[in-house]
Amino acid sequence: MSITNVVTSPDEAGPRAHPAPVARFENVSVSVGDEAKGPRGVSFALAPGSFHTLTGAPGGGKSAILRLLSLGARPARGRIQIFGRDVFSLSRAESAAMRQRIGQVFPQMPFLDHLSVFDNAGLVPRLAGRKVDDYAGDVCEVLRWVGLGRRLHDRPSGLSAGERRSLTIARAVANRPEIVLADEPTADLDPLSARRVLRLLAELAIAGTTVVLATSDDDLAGRCGAPILHLHEGRMTLLEGPMPGFLA
Amino acid sequence: MTRASADRAPGPLLAPGGERMAPFMIAFCLIAFIAAALAIAVASGGRAALDLAGRLGGSATVAVQGAGLESADATAARAAEILSSVRGVAQVRTLDQTASDRLIASLINSAAPGPSGDVRLLAVSFTPRSTLSAAALSAPLRVQGVSAAIDDHRLSTSRLWRGAVLLGLGSAGAAIGLLVATWLVARLAVRRCLDRQMSWLQLLHALGASDGLVICLVRTRLAARVAVSSAIGAALALLAATAWRVAGRSPDIAWNDLIAGPPWILAAVMLAMIVTSLSTRAVLQRTP
Numbered sequence: 254m255s256i257t258n259v260v261t262s263p264d265e266a267g268p269r270a271h272p273a274p275v276a277r278f279e280n281v282s283v284s285v286g287d288e289a290k291g292p293r294g295v296s297f298a299l300a301p302g303s304f305h306t307l308t309g310a311p312g313g314g315k316s317a318i319l320r321l322l323s324l325g326a327r328p329a330r331g332r333i334q335i336f337g338r339d340v341f342s343l344s345r346a347e348s349a350a351m352r353q354r355i356g357q358v359f360p361q362m363p364f365l366d367h368l369s370v371f372d373n374a375g376l377v378p379r380l381a382g383r384k385v386d387d388y389a390g391d392v393c394e395v396l397r398w399v400g401l402g403r404r405l406h407d408r409p410s411g412l413s414a415g416e417r418r419s420l421t422i423a424r425a426v427a428n429r430p431e432i433v434l435a436d437e438p439t440a441d442l443d444p445l446s447a448r449r450v451l452r453l454l455a456e457l458a459i460a461g462t463t464v465v466l467a468t469s470d471d472d473l474a475g476r477c478g479a480p481i482l483h484l485h486e487g488r489m490t491l492l493e494g495p496m497p498g499f500l501a
Numbered sequence: 502m503t504r505a506s507a508d509r510a511p512g513p514l515l516a517p518g519g520e521r522m523a524p525f526m527i528a529f530c531l532i533a534f535i536a537a538a539l540a541i542a543v544a545s546g547g548r549a550a551l552d553l554a555g556r557l558g559g560s561a562t563v564a565v566q567g568a569g570l571e572s573a574d575a576t577a578a579r580a581a582e583i584l585s586s587v588r589g590v591a592q593v594r595t596l597d598q599t600a601s602d603r604l605i606a607s608l609i610n611s612a613a614p615g616p617s618g619d620v621r622l623l624a625v626s627f628t629p630r631s632t633l634s635a636a637a638l639s640a641p642l643r644v645q646g647v648s649a650a651i652d653d654h655r656l657s658t659s660r661l662w663r664g665a666v667l668l669g670l671g672s673a674g675a676a677i678g679l680l681v682a683t684w685l686v687a688r689l690a691v692r693r694c695l696d697r698q699m700s701w702l703q704l705l706h707a708l709g710a711s712d713g714l715v716i717c718l719v720r721t722r723l724a725a726r727v728a729v730s731s732a733i734g735a736a737l738a739l740l741a742a743t744a745w746r747v748a749g750r751s752p753d754i755a756w757n758d759l760i761a762g763p764p765w766i767l768a769a770v771m772l773a774m775i776v777t778s779l780s781t782r783a784v785l786q787r788t789p
Contacts, residue, residue: 323707346713349706350709350711352707353708353709357707357708359707362704363700365516365701367512367513367516367517369512372511375511377708377709379511379514380708380709380714381709
């Protein structure tokens with residue numbers, strides 16, 4: 254494993270590199286509680302269909318990077334382009350529409366417990382204004398894919414931790430997003446469920462979706478065999494991939 | 502399975518209940534009760550005052566007294582004849598002693614009418630565009646040697662008009678106060694609703710809900726609550742006014758005065774919708 258000071262460019266991003274990155278960070282700094290620990294001067298680009306793991310110590314800014322990628326925060330400094338648009342130039346309506354193209358597998362994101370598993374998984378297409386007749390097939394297919402095909406009418410509160418994580422993935426991908434961001438998607442899961450979640454993310458990447466997986470687990474990052482964006486004391490470096498892993 | 506899922510409508514995005522809005526609903530109900538009761542009172546009071554002012558405005562009351570050998574009735578008949586010939590007078594009606602006694606008693610606020618003695622009253626009606634005054638009526642009477650006290654009702658009608666204007670201003674002030682109270686309660690209710698639903702709001706925002714959709718959901722929820730509680734408050738005011746009228750405690754309330762109450766519901770709902778839109782937008786503006 255080699256360490257470079259220059260982070261990934263579109264051409265280095267992965268096996269399916271593309272000249273037009275879906276996301277590009279240029280000298281981005283984030284203002285967090287302890288500014289010295291927050292990411293600063295971060296530059297990288299994500300090619301369409303690439304898979305990256307984002308590693309670093311807990312509290313090192315991984316979640317902050319994901320929030321920036323999901324348009325959930327604005328950088329203190331620097332420039333971010335998502336789908337070729339500078340995030341500062343987006344209107345609120347454009348930001349909302351863009352968020353519908355970004356799947357978020359954030360375990361801390363709640364479900365609407367008064368809605369069924371099907372309705373929760375279909376939230377993004379519903380918010381995008383699609384009719385239930387239009388998206389029901391996609392949602393059912395995604396729920397079957399994540400192993401919840403028989404739980405459509407159950408409430409999320411009745412699911413196990415692993416099933417809830419699977420539902421998070423289903424909700425994130427039901428609208429066929431171009432980027433999927435996963436923040437510690439295997440945390441608190443038993444090994445079997447964790448393996449299942451990683452397999453689902455890998456399948457997404459193989460299907461052409463850009464995936465960023467943030468984890469504090471270096472072993473897990475190594476097992477992925479994908480380029481690693483490593484945050485250390487606010488600086489980001491690229492640990493080259495690909496290596497043999499489950500993506501290979 | 503797909504068909505079955507697609508056949509049923511998705512559940513509501515905003516969870517039913519959960520905001521604990523009962524205190525706010527009671528407040529909206531109370532405000533609506535006061536507003537509707539006030540509207541009914543103003544409608545009936547205003548209508549009664551304007552009716553009376555209209556009746557008094559085109560008429561005068563003349564009091565004559567028998568003098569010397571001429572009886573009060575004879576003087577009244579002579580005065581009526583004189584006044585009938587005055588240009589602008591449509592009709593002169595001589596009140597008999599009983600009617601005179603009753604009217605005098607009402608004018609001096611006496612419960613039991615006393616004998617008016619040799620005083621007789623004449624009710625003079627003017628033609629529609631007549632501008633006759635007490636002076637114009639007294640002149641021909643004086644010429645004919647009839648001593649009379651004339652009230653052309655100008656003082657009474659001006660007092661009634663002033664009272665009606667004051668009633669209007671007072672009720673407008675009260676309505677503004679009630680609107681401000683509704684605004685404040687609605688603002689607090691929206692804050693409570695958004696505080697309770699903050700994780701819901703953040704989730705929908707993160708998943709790509711537009712500001713307009715979130716505002717619409719919160720606004721619809723609050724408007725429905727305000728409509729229900731205001732309708733209850735206005736209905737209670739209507740029932741109270743009806744009971745008041747049926748019991749004979751306030752015969753001035755006409756049945757059509759009761760329709761003055763319900764429009765408050767619409768005003769409260771509209772105001773709540775505006776407050777909800779502004780407050781929710783302000784909260785959403787804090788998100789990126």
